[in-house]
Amino acid sequence: MHFEIECAGENILLLSDRALYWPKKKTLLIADVHLGKAEYFRKNGIPVPVGTTKLILFRLDKLITQYPTENIYFIGDLFHNPDFLSNELLSCFIEWRKRTVSVNCFLVTGNHDKVIDNHVITNNLHILSPSHHLSPFDLTHNFEGNSSMFQITGHVHPIYRLKKGSVEKIKFPCFVVRPKVLILPAFGEFVGGYKVSPQINQSIYLCCDQDIIGININ
Numbered sequence: 499m500h501f502e503i504e505c506a507g508e509n510i511l512l513l514s515d516r517a518l519y520w521p522k523k524k525t526l527l528i529a530d531v532h533l534g535k536a537e538y539f540r541k542n543g544i545p546v547p548v549g550t551t552k553l554i555l556f557r558l559d560k561l562i563t564q565y566p567t568e569n570i571y572f573i574g575d576l577f578h579n580p581d582f583l584s585n586e587l588l589s590c591f592i593e594w595r596k597r598t599v600s601v602n603c604f605l606v607t608g609n610h611d612k613v614i615d616n617h618v619i620t621n622n623l624h625i626l627s628p629s630h631h632l633s634p635f636d637l638t639h640n641f642e643g644n645s646s647m648f649q650i651t652g653h654v655h656p657i658y659r660l661k662k663g664s665v666e667k668i669k670f671p672c673f674v675v676r677p678k679v680l681i682l683p684a685f686g687e688f689v690g691g692y693k694v695s696p697q698i699n700q701s702i703y704l705c706c707d708q709d710i711i712g713i714n715i716n
Contacts, residue, residue, distance in 0.1 A: 509522070573608070670705060
């Protein structure tokens with residue numbers, strides 16, 4: 499499921515699986531995948547389920563199948579900790595790139611992956627600077643207040659909380675759209691999030707399973 503909006507004169511699709519699709523360029527834009535985070539948690543004694551890397555890569559495969567894709571831009575934090583890359587994770591990543599060899603994959607570096615010297619990764623990705631111009635957009639992991647371009651960013655892992663009854667709240671990853679910036683939800687698992695609230699000149703789009711729900715659309 500998707501919701502079509504216009505940004506900087508371009509029609510783009512907000513996908514319910516926490517990604518953005520640019521039909522004109524046949525391009526997926528994805529932020530904050532954090533591959534290896536679950537393994538990192540387990541290494542540090544935090545019990546989380548296994549299999550999240552394969553699940554994330556399966557979700558990527560599904561998006562590529564659903565939306566004709568020539569390029570994927572990972573807008574920062576593709577890997578949670580480049581210094582902790584298990585053989586299993588690297589093997590899964592290599593197999594995924596073999597399946598998607600026809601797709602150009604780019605990484606706009608974020609705070610978690612500024613220094614990547616693993617040849618398995620660098621041989622399978624085009625590593626870009628922390629701010630990359632892809633007309634008419636600036637792709638940057640973290641919002642830059644001095645940019646004159648429309649920015650597509652990530653980093654903060656935006657979430658929105660809906661009340662269920664009088665007490666309990668349900669948390670949803672969301673897209674946040676402002677006049678000069680679009681903030682992507684985190685694509686990864688176990689990533690936490692920053693709570694956003696309705697504001698003037700800010701639209702929020704919730705990722706609800708197979709649906710997109712607009713809140714405070716301007």
